[in-house]
Amino acid sequence: MADFFLLAVLTLDATLRVSTPLIFCAMAGIFSERSGIIDISLEGKMLMSAFVAAAIAAVTGSPWLALAGAVAAACAMALLHGFACITHKGNQVVSGVAINILASGLTAVLGNAWFQRGGQTPTLDASSRFMPITLPMADTLGQIPIIGTIYKHAISGHNGFVYLGFAVVPLTWWILFRTRFGLRLRAVGENPQAVDTAGLSVTALRYRAVLMCGVLTGLAGAYISIAQNAVFVRDMTAGQGYIALAAMIFGKWRPFHALGACLMFGLLDAVAIRLQGVHLPGIGEVPVQFIQALPYILTVVLLAGFIGKAVAPKAIGTPYVKER
Amino acid sequence: MSDQTRTLPRWIDIGLIPLINVAMALVVSGVIILAIGENPIDAVVIMLHGALGYEEGVGYTLYYATNFIFTGLAVAMAFHAGLFNIGGEGQAYIGGLGVGLAMLGLDHVLPMGLLIPIAILMAAAGGALWALIPAYLQAYRGSHVVITTIMFNFIASALMVYLMVHVLIEPGQQSPESREFAANAQLPFIYQVLGWFGIPMAKSPANLSLVWALICCVGVWFYIWRTKWGYELRAVGFNERAAIYGGVRPARVIILTMCLSGALAGFVGLNEIMGVQHKLLLDFTAGYGFTGIAVSLMGRNHPLGIILASLLFGVLYQGGADLAFDVPNITREMVVAIQGLIILFSGALAYMSTPWITRLYFRLHDGATPSDPPKPAHEEA
């Protein structure tokens, strides 16, 4: 029983770790899509920033420079998306697909050219990455049953990014629902004409939204390559951007709901790792592939309206063209 | 919107502007090649030679182009009905699964003459099946086909891994692959066919499915622009409410169109499984479904344009392979990056150059400068 409890706590611990990039990306997606810009390029931005982070860390040895570079790279991609979708009123889905493919190719090309390792960066040593933080008194408090165990094993000992990820959710909520910027951002995603006639610039608002999106995907990318791992390898984001997109839709474009979805998908992943090859009573061995596909299946089911209708921001996907 | 804004002549709209877009993508690609310390001009020479300079290279170019024609047509077909099918990858995967299962089951039973139509049917059925659910959800549940088809790509991939690893793997085999089909379940290669007529050609994977791809082009063109079903499809794509008024049932059109689109993507399975690999294996779709988006955008969603764009992408892929072979610093992913740039410039930024071209054209033409540059007329036959 105690063993089982510990296992559950440790699974929770793993859940937090694997959910973190999803959380950053889902919040990023919320900023972009709440402003009316569909963003299926979360994946590409995250990949690009993961690469840039690892590359800078490998060259300079400074994780902070790497982090700054990652954010800058993701923002650059976000601006490209904005340039296509906001300035030139291009198709947002097409632009997203383009950025994903571009990022996949470019990271490998540049990685290979700079490091001659088939697209990989050199492995980073501890001083050029972000390492886990042990919270104060983790060991002492760890003696206390249950609460202490949870504190020591699940709450303490994570990377700073994990804590940041959890801080970003209420922050996102606060920005969206408690600030002027948030009000305007939500308005521009629902009815850009209303924003325009209210004397605000639709373009400027949307650019700010995609930049927020860029900053957050940059954090996600940096986490993946220089915190969770110590290296960049080709296509290392492995579809997590799409899962985050699914989580965002699942969460109906709301920060805390999306957080819940991210944690659920993270838990699925953590459980999948631990369930591998385990025979469940009554079910038999669950194919790992099934658990891996579960987030996608769940999203489709949700979209089919079996769980509840997901209402997207009204103006999403349509470029704003001034008309009477 | 205004009824009478001036429109550009068609040759600019469907000829010059797409060319300018591709040119911009290639220029940026050249900058990337420069940035990694190679010479873009040399790269182009190597690429062109690799793709068109010798028989085997040409064969590979055509083999890649075959896949792109299928996936490009799939995207275009859906696009005319106002749908964005990003699920070509998964549909191709399941189409290939259909072909593979049929061949594994029947290759010792039936002659090639029967296996080919069966394979075509199975590829179409597999692809259509994989498009059917997203189509149904879009038509009756309003869930967006973009998101559902993306999800279905992942589901297809998980399904295939499961089947290959647990069900279809040949016992004693290291990697998850089925057994090889018997010879009568292997589509003849082009070089073989030419060989029967006494024309020697170097070995390459281009096979008879190229012919089927061309037939599909004609079929798609005819369907979209010459039949009442195509008429309804375009009506739904342009103006769904008018279509309803005209007695069209959009839900049916959406489902039918997505199934046809999926079937076209499924034919990648024909080319890959029956034409080239001759066994079921993982990851044979290799991103062709996504490339189809670029192909369709570049080809302005018209079969003729798609053929040309497919050839261009064939050149990029095959030439890119040779480039990667000969210039160690340039890896194959360069082609992926170029593809991303082409989608960006021909798709998302498609109208970037339109305003100044319009201005330039009218200034040259009659000295007038319309203040409101028109969107280019759309892709009708």
Place this chain on the structure above:
Amino acid sequence: AEIKPAVVFDMGGKFDKSFNQSVYDGVERFKKETGIGYRDFVVTNETQREQAIRKMAQRGRSPIIAVGFSQAPAVAVVAKEYPKLKFTLIDGVVKLPNVQSVVFKEHEGSFLVGVLAAMASKTGKIGYIGGMDIPMIRAFGCGYAQGAKYARPDIQVIQNMTGSTPSAWNDPGRGTELAKGQFDRGVDVVYAAAGATGIGVYQAAADAGKLAIGVDSNQNYLHPGTMLTSMVKRVDVAAYNSLKTAMDGDWKAGVQAMGLKDGGVSWAYDKYNKSLITPAMKAKVDQAEADIIAGKIKVHDYRTDNACPN
């Protein structure tokens, strides 16, 4: 004789710090010693395997070293087309008169590191993380478990596979997670046979202060202090020998199975892990090695019956 060698690496790439890289080290050594250069190519999709090998053949390259079992079908096709050229397939078998197939008895080497792992473990639980779930990788794990049980019958071995597709060789993130999952369950020594995925496993061990065991090439240098040892599979030797014999004119086709006896597999003992290996461990593992070579210990090969004795 004049030779124009070529190498076609598998998808992991020549810098996977593991299998492919080991081949790379071998041919580099040859190049340094003889001054004979070689061409190489890293495949990135299925159709490219055959294309790349054929291209090497067209340019008259010989011997052509194809790395990895996935290349076997491609080698079989091209070798038939070019009967005059020499092909060396590492880690797979193609029975043709101009193909040399080199395979390894990984289970024997894994047995030895299993002995070490069991003796180094304080918790009595050790782990194994495989790359792609294929019989060969199962064989690694099976040998490892047998060695561990030999050294310590009450040992508990937890095994995980990264995935079922080739991308399982290239997913360090998942490697990290799998390793952490095992540490959570009490594992304190983990052995990874997973290509570039292993990088994540070793990193996780280093971060958590647990012990890890490398594979294929000597990976002890990666994290001195937490890398217990490495199960070295001398693909570098195989590659080197192939070129060397071709140069000297005694290159032979056929299957070569390299085990402990032929120095094809071994465990790494160097300055990086000296402090981790106690004399008792060393004695025990040396004994086991001698016994295997002498045939006193029979290490079961998973591949013979797709099963592992418990």
Place this chain on the structure above:
Amino acid sequence: MLVSNALTVAGGDVSLGEKEHGPPPAIELRHIHKSFGAVHANKDVHLFVRPGTIHGIVGENGAGKSTLMSILYGFYEADSGDILVDGRKVRINSSQAAIDAGIGMVHQHFMLVDTFTVLENVMLGAESGPLLRESADAARRRLAQLADDYGLRVAPDKMTGDLPVGEQQRVEILKTLYRGARVLILDEPTGVLTPQETEQLFRILAALKKEGVTIILITHKLREIMAATDYVSVMRGGEMVAHRHTARTSKEELAELMVGRRVNPTQRRVGSALGEVRLSVEKVSVLRRRSAPLLKDIDFSVRAGEIVGIAGVSGNGQSALLDVLSAIRPIDEGRIVVNGREITPRHPSDPAQLRDLKVAHVPEDRHRLGLVARFSAMETAILGYHRRARFNRGPFEFSQDLPAIERHCRALMERFDVRPPEPFIKSANMSGGNQQKLILAREIDQAPTVLLVGQPTRGVDIGAIEFIHRQLLDLRDQGCAIVMVSVELDEIMALSDRILVMFDGRIVHQVDNEDADIQSLGLMMTNAYDKEKHPPAAGARGKRGAP
């Protein structure tokens, strides 16, 4: 009537020309030009609006009214010309600049975020600080004050999308006042309002005027101009053609100024004998989930050889009725029998099936329903009939017979004088009137026995109006049963044999043409008509009749 009181307040003896005397105009526009591509939407427009007055602007569709107002509100920038506010030249290149100049605008389509509360909508873009709470508190106080000053009451915490249109419009007005607007532009504010709401609006405008707010009012309804404005300017073809003191002009003069010649309304011909019942509608209702039903207990029938006109203020269910009759929208209750086919909630029909029953439909909204803008004219010419055998050929009729379609289109264009008579022209590139003629041609050409037609002459020039009216009367005389929805009472009067008046989703009155007059129809449309010709009872609804 309150508004006429307002008139007398401002009705001094001001000479229109002598703007030099007194305070400078609140708004003055000089030499305004604006082109969209080849369309010259505003040509050398002059206008001045006196402070504290209600200034009406009238003109046909496309005359350039909205364009002019969009320029004034910074939505478009004029190609040339000057804008003066209170005598000072200003540059208005964005909505923000207009707001800064004290100009507010209530758009034809409301610019509200449906998912926001009233409070949030009001403060959007005019927040007092980076945090919402302080802005919200300030806005709440100010709203209360505005409510006191102008009698503009709305619940600040209600979801805007849930409010009735009249209240949404009030939110729009509040938005402009909140931003300190001294000049208020209203573009066709009454099109979507019920009569009571219209009346409410004019009461509010009068109150605003009393507080010194200047109001520019665009409307097509000359009645409203006469009742509510102090001055009126007329636009035609992008030009300002006349300015009048409202008190010194008449509806007839304004109408003539608008179209540029005398208007002869179509003379109705009395129909021949009626035939059998072609269409009968029995207790049909269309329900909505959260609000009042769209249609309630609709009950009427139409015989061969008669035109039944449906009158009503737009938004009272006429559109839904056409949708239901053409089977675009299913019904929830009741029964429709058309040419022998029974349509019930359980056995719905569809537009294709009705066409096969010789029911034709000229939709109200031709841009969104009647044609596909990107189709060629010949493709538009077969919309709805594209499955007919005559347009297809080959086994299973798998191929469209393009030559036949082209011939068909040419014939239609010739018969209905569609210009240019060019089957390959893109539908979007035809002018509105010609689009309408092509659609009408398509539907009438099928020799329908039942014709549903909505707003047959909306946006159509006067010549075409006469032509279209003649076609409809001819069709009736050939024995077709016609249901016509129109917001133009003159049109209804000119064509219908029988008139049904819709209000709030119901048919509230039914009169024969001979018994109808515009006055009482107007009352009926506002549901303020009393059978015994008594003045309308003072109640919650229809306290005042239409002017």
